[in-house]
Amino acid sequence: MIPAAFDYVEAESIQHALALLGQHDDSKLIAGGHSLVPMMKLRLATPSVLIDIGRLDELSRIEDRGDHVAVGALARHRSVERSALLAQHVGLLAHIAAQIGDPQVRNRGTMGGSMVHCDPAADLPAAALALRSTMVIAGANGERREVPASDFFLGFMETAVAHGEMLIEVRYPKQTPPQQTAAKQTVGWNYQKFCRRAMDYAIVGVAVQLGSDPGIALVNMGSVPHFAAAASSALAAGESAARVAELVVEGTEPLADANATADYRRHLARTLTARALAAAGYA
Amino acid sequence: MSKIEITLTVNGEQHTDEVEPRLLLVQYLRDVRRLTGSHIGCDTSNCGACTVILDGDAVKSCTVLAVQARGGEVTTVEGLIGPGEPFTPVQQGFHQEHGLQCGYCTPGMIMASTALLTENADPTDSEIRHALEGNLCRCTGYQTIVNSVRWAAEHPDGVVPDRAATNGAHQ
C-alpha cells in the first residue's frame, strides 16, 4: 500500500512546528508515525504536508516536577515502560505502556501520538484519564494551555488539540504508594486488558488507580476514551468493590462489532473492574 | 512533491540518496539499497516480516518513512554477519531447531529475536512468545521458533557443541 504523495518538512523547534502548521492547512504532525503511517498507507489519511517533529528531543523527556511526572509528547512507549521514575511514582502508566501493541510498535510509538490519535480502543488514554493527568497544549503563538485529561478526549478521534496546536506533554500526578502491611502487599493500581490476540487492541480495558484521588478509566466502551466518573466517586467514597464494578458502566455507550456486543462489553467492563480492584488491593 | 535527501548508515555503510517522502524504510532498503532480506507481509504493522534494527531498536520498517530514519543506523538481516563469518547464535538457533520453513517471516523473526536477547539474555519461553507477538509465522506454529531462541540463549557463542549429534549434516 502506498501513501498519497505529500511534502515533508522537518521541524527544528516547537515554534517552527507550530509555524509550519499555521502555514499549511492540510498538514499533519508526525512523530513515531505508528498511528498515522498505516492510515496513510490505506489512504485513509492524505495530508499534503507532513511536519516531522520526531527530532525535537526536548519533547521526549520524562521529568520529575515535584508533585507530578511530566512525560514529553515524544516519549516512546518503550521509554515510558522502562522509566524508573514512572515505575516509582506512576506505576500504572509504565505498566499500561508495556501492554501496547508489540515490542516494535512500542519502540516507535509515542505518548503524544497515542493521545492525539484518540482511538477509543487505545490503551494510553485510559492511563491519562485514570491518573487524572493534565495535557499541556502549545498554541500557534507559543502560548501554553493546560487541559485536564477529562476534557481532552472530545469525540471519535477528536481531541482538544485544534489545528495549529500541538500536544507538548502530559503531567501525571505522583501517586502515593498504598500502605503495605505484612499481611498484604499491594501496588494500588491495575490494568486489565481483554483481547483475542496479544497484539490486538483491547475489546475492553479497565485501568484502576487507587489512592487519595482514585480513578477508573475504560478502553473501547464507546467512541471516546471514557472516564468512569460514578465508579471513581464510589471508589473515593470507599464503597464496596462490587458496587464500584456495578457503577463502572454508567454513562458508557459501548458499540457492537465482530468481537463483542454492547452487553458483552458492559459485562466485561464490570468483570474486569472487579478483577482490577482485587489485583490493585482494594478491599 | 519534492524529493528529500537522506543519509543513512545501513549495515555499517553510509549512503546518501534522494527519496520521495512517502518512500517507506522497507522500500528504501529493498528497492534503493537492493537489500531484499527484509520482507513485506502486510499493510498494517501486524506481521513483522520487515523488522530491522534502527538505532538499536527493533522496528517495523513498513511503518517508518525513510525520511524519518535519516541520519540513523539500520541493521538488516544481511548485516548480521559478514561473508564467511559464522552464523550469529540466533541464526544458528533457527537452523538447529528448525525455526523456519518457507523462510519468508524469518528475517523479521531473527531481527526481533536478536533484539530480545540483547535486552534479556535468558528469557523464559513465555517471554520469548511475548517478545515475538508482533511477528507472524504461518508455517511453524511457533514452537520451533521458541526453541530456536532458547537455543541461542543457551549458546551465546553460537557454537554447536556436538556436530555429530546432527548426523554430520549441517550448514
Place this chain on the structure above:
Amino acid sequence: MSLIGARVLRKEDPNLITGRGQFVDDITLAGTVVMTFVRSVEAHARIVAVDTSAAMACRGVLAVWTAADIQGMATLGLPGLGRPLLATDVVRFVGEPVAVVVATDKFIAADAAELVVVDYESLPVAASLTAALADGAPVLHGALPGNTVFEQPFVDDLAAVFAAAPHVASLQLVNNRCAAVPIEPTACLADWGPSGLTLWATFQAPHHLRNTVAAYFGIPQDTMRVITPDVGGGFGAKINFVPELFLSCALSHKVGRPVRYTQTRSECQVLMYHGRAQEHEVHVAFDDDGALLGLRVRVTQDQGAYPDPTGMGLPVLTTAMSAGCYKIPHVAVSWRNVVTNTTPVAAYRGAGRPEASYLIERTVDLVADELGLDPVAVRRRNFIGHDEFPYATHTPLAVYDSGNYAAAMDELLTLFDYDALKADQAARRDDPDAKLLGIGFSTWLEIAAFGPPGSLEAFGHLASWESVQLRVQPDGSAIVYTGASPHGQGTVTTFAQIAAGELGIPFDKISVRHGDTATIPQGIGTMGSRATAVGGEGVRNASVQVVERAKGIAAHLLEADVEDIVLDGDGFIVNGTPSRSVAWSEVAWKSFQPLEIPTGTQPGSLDITVFQQVPNFSFPSGAYCCTVEIDRGTGEIEITGMYLVDDCGTVINPLLAEGQVHGGVAQGIAQALYEHVVYDESGNPQTSTLMDYLVPAACDLPSFVSGRITTRTPNNQLGAKGIGESGSVGSPPAVVNAVVDALSHLGVRHLDMPITPLAVWSVLADASANGGSITGSEVA
C-alpha cells in the same frame, strides 16, 4: 548409511537465515514495470462505464486495460461460468479486478489507479449460502438460475436404517471460511520478449503453470519458462489460476517490458482464493453401546463468485472421508456447489478433509454425549481394526491403505493422565471461582499422496505421477531434479536424505533442485501431501536404478561379476573381498569416459529419469487431544494442552515431520478459535487486513506434545504416507470438542467455529440466567 528417520538439519536454511533467499519480489530485471489493479468496491453490480483517461494521462503510465482491451482472451474456470481476467459488464465480488494499470514504478501505478473512475449500477447481492439459496435470490450467472452449480443427490437416504435405529441425532455445522495467508502474498514477474516468455511466480506447481499459461496464449511450451524461486508459503492457495498470472504475461507482451505484480496483504485477503466455506447437515444412527449404524451427510459448498475446478472437488473429498476411521455400515452422502458474491473458494491446507474430520469427529462426540458414554470409549467401539486393511469405504475413491487407530489412541493416552483430568474437570465444575476444563479428542484420518492415476487429472493437471531426474556428476556428487516444487516443506533436505541412503553418496554431496521448467524435465507439484509419498518414492526409485548401473561400471573396473558388486561405504566392493574396491568418485568419473565403460554402453548412464506413480492414495491418521480452560468471567478460552499422535507411515526426518504437524495444528487451532473470513450482507469483506483477520501469534498458541506410531503404507517402498496436511485436518475438532466438553454440563452440544469469547460468554450468561443450563435456542 540410510538417513531415513534421522534428525538432519535443513540444506535450505543458510540462505534463508542470512537474507539471501530469493522470493519473486526480490528479483528485478532491467526495465521492469509495475502492474496494479483497480478493484471493485461492489459485490454485485453492472459496470456502466470505466473512465481511464486521467490515469492514462499520467506521466509514466504505459497501459490501462479494462475488459474492453482483453476481448478475445478466454475466461478461467468452468465453461459458461468462467471468470474473465478483468470483470466484464458485471462485477461479482468485492475486490474483483476491473482495470489494470501498468506504470514505470509502483508510486505512479498506485496514483494512476486512484484516478480510474468506475461507474457501477448496484445489483442485489447474495453474500452467503443462505442468501444465494433463498427463493428469489439474486442470480450471479445468467446460465445458473438458483445459483447451484452442481448437485449430487442422495442415492439412498438411509430412511430405513434411521427408522430402525435405537438412537438418532443430528448436527448442523458450519465450516468457517478461512484465508490461507501465506506471509508472502501473490507475486509474479512476467518477461515476454521476442525469444519467449519467462514467468517468475510464487506458485506450488511450476510445470502446471507453464502448461496452462502456454496453452492459454497458444504458444509452444518450449518457448515458455516458469520459475518458482523461494516461495513464501502456499498452503494450497498458490495452485489456483488467478487472473494476475495471465495479465502480467499479456501486459509484458503489450508493453514490451518485464511486468511485476506484487500483491498487498489487503488485496491478498480478497483476491487469493479462500478455503473451507462449507455447511453440513449430519444425521447419525447408533445403538445403545455407541456403535454407529448409519451416517447421512449433506454438504453445501460455497464456491464464491466463480466456481474453480479445485473448489468444485472439495465436497467430493469431504464426502469421501465422511466416515473417518470408523466402521459405519451405511453411509449416504450428497453435496451441492453454490455460487455467492464472494471471493472464489478453492484449496486450503487439507482441502475438503478438515471438513470431513470435523463433521465426523463432532458427530462421534455427539453420540457419546447422547449416551452418556466416554468419547474415547465410543471411538474405540467403532474403530476399523488394524487387521482390516485394505478397508473399502462407501466410495471407491477411498480404500484405506493401512492404519492402527486403536494404537494411536493408546499412545495418545500415555501423553497425559486422562483420569486425573476428568477428576479435575468435575471438581472445577463445583467451584464457581475455578476455570472450566474441557477435554477434546479427535481420531482423524485423511486422504494424502495425490498420485494414483486420474487423481490430479480430475483437477486439470497433466498427470498424477511426480518426475525425478537423478544425475551423478563426474566428481561423484549427485543432483536430484524434482518436479515437486516445495515452499517450506524441506524437500531439498528430505530428498537428499532418501537419495543418500540408497546411493551411498554422502548427504553433503547431494543437491536437490526444483522450481524451474527450464532445468527440471517435467513435474506436477507440491500439494495434497504428495511430495514425499510420490516424489520421494521417485527419488528412491531413481537412486536404486542409478546404483544398479553404477554397479555395472564398477564390475567392469574391478573385473568382477556384477552380481558380486555391493555398495560399501563411499564406493563399491566385490562382495567378500573388501580389498577389491572402487570409489564412487572413480565410478562416476569413468562413467563419462567411453574407454572406461563396458563396450556397447553409453557414457553418462548414471542419469535416470523416473515418472513415479503410486497405485492408491495413502491415509495418514492420528489421535489428538486438546485441553482448554474457560474463564467463566470473560468467556476466554485458553488451550492448556495439545497432545498429538501422528501416523504418517515412515518418517524421513522427524524434525521436519514434526514441523509440518505443528504448522498444520496452528492453522487448525486458528480455524477453531480465531480465523474467519466475514462479509456483511452487502458482500463487503470485514476481514481484509491482519488486524481483522486474526492469524495467531506465538503468545496466542500453546506448545505441543508429540507422539508417534508408524504403520507403513503398502503403496510405496518408502512406506511414507504424507504429513503436510495432517495437523490442519486433525486439530479443529479436538479444539471444538474440548470447548463443548467444558460447557457440556450446561447443556451445550455444539458451537460453531471460530468459537469466540463472545460465543462462550453468551452461553455462560444464558445458563446463569436460566438456573444452570442453557435455553433451547442454543442447543444444536
